[in-house]
Amino acid sequence: MTAEIVNLRKARKAKARAADEARAAENRALFGRSKAERKATEAEKDLTLRRLDGHRLLADKSDDEDPRP
Secondary structure: OOOOOOOHHHHHHHHHHHHHHHHHHHHHHHHOOOHHHHHHHHHHHHHHHHHHHHOOOHHHHOOOOOOOO
């Protein structure tokens, strides 16, 4: 059985290229959008945060007060 010979320099460069491509794809998704799309995403995020805050328990807001009568 013979092992496959790998050029480490080429493997390292291929790995770097793949990482760069992944970063480029992420940046295209983040920054390659229209102003309307960015505003819609921001509005959706704000709405989600407001809904989450609205569902918090009273005990989370004030730990020093006992909410029970």
